[in-house]
Amino acid sequence: MITANDDYPKSYTKSFADINxxxxxxxxxxxxxxxxxxxxxxxxxxxxxxxxxxxxxxASMLHTIHTHFNDLEGKCVADLGVGxxxxxxxxxxxxxxxxxxxxxxxxxxxxxxxxxxxxDITNIDLLHCDIRSLVNHPGRLHGxxxxxxxxxxxxxxxxxxxxxxxxxxGLALARTSVYSLHKTSTREVGNMMQ
Numbered sequence: 001m002i003t004a005n006d007d008y009p010k011s012y013t014k015s016f017a018d019i020n021x022x023x024x025x026x027x028x029x030x031x032x033x034x035x036x037x038x039x040x041x042x043x044x045x046x047x048x049x050x051x052x053x054x055x056x057x058x059a060s061m062l063h064t065i066h067t068h069f070n071d072l073e074g075k076c077v078a079d080l081g082v083g084x085x086x087x088x089x090x091x092x093x094x095x096x097x098x099x100x101x102x103x104x105x106x107x108x109x110x111x112x113x114x115x116x117x118x119x120d121i122t123n124i125d126l127l128h129c130d131i132r133s134l135v136n137h138p139g140r141l142h143g144x145x146x147x148x149x150x151x152x153x154x155x156x157x158x159x160x161x162x163x164x165x166x167x168x169x170g171l172a173l174a175r176t177s178v179y180s181l182h183k184t185s186t187r188e189v190g191n192m193m194q
Contacts, residue, residue: 026063026066026093026094027063028059028060028063029059031059031062031063031090031093031094032055032056032058032059032060033055034089034090034093034119035055035058035059035086035089035090036055037118037119038055038084038085038086038089038115039084039111039114039115039118040052040083040084040086040111041083041084041108041111045105045107048104048105048108048153049153049154049155049159049162050083050105050108052083052084052086053083053086053087053151053181055086057151057181058086058087058090059090061087061149061179061181062087062090062091062094062149063094065147065149065177065179066094066095069177071146071147071176071177071179072091072094072095072096072147073094073095073096074095074096074097075096075097075146075147076096076097076098076099076144076145076146076147077091077096077098077099077100077145077146077147077148077149078099078100078101078102078141078144078145078147078148078149078170078173078174079091079099079100079101079102079148079149079150080102080131080134080148080149080150080152080166080169080170080173081102081103081131081150081151081152081153081166082101082102082103082108082109082112082126083103083108083111083112083151084108084111084112084115085101085111085112085115085116085124087149087150087151088101088112088116088124089115089116089119089121089124091149092119092121092123092124096123097123098123098124098125099123099124099125100124100125100126100127100145101124101125101126101127102126102127102129102131102134103126103127103128103129104128104129104130104131106128109126109128112126113126131152131162131165131166131169132165134169134172134173135165135168135169135172138169138172138173141172141173142172142173143172143173143174143175144173144175145173145174145175146174146175146176146177147174147176147177147178147179148169148170148171148173148174148177148178148179148180149178149179149180150166150170150178150179150180150181151180151181152166152167152180152181152182153166154182163180163182166180167180
């Protein structure tokens, strides 16, 4: 795990080398198959809204980003609210040069670190950090990533608007694109950002 004072993003050329396939030829179905092997929370913390991103949803989202927008291969990516790491792992499998997974929960980061190790992936680092600190003071992370991906908490557990804070952090960190999953009922909150 890295700290907020470490230098990043790092440049990596090796990514998911143990799977024999061209990065561009990874089908959505094959990606979903790999992501089904990702361990998730045994005891999710409801106050943090730790709902795991399903392999199907993660594979669909990432495959679309990869094939329709060409926004993963060779890119530097941040995964905000990394949880067990399904989005980070999928990004790596699709050829990202580097991924930084950020989460407030050290237990989630431990699960994610184990998943990274199990897949023998070397281009993902993890950062223990409260996303609110990245909104107001992104520091060296400001604009450091090509792409930000996330499945943030929706703000349904006494933390209304937390998904918008995740979006604000994503916009501060990304140079080009932010891809995020949201609950329909939080759309009205999005209008407050404009």
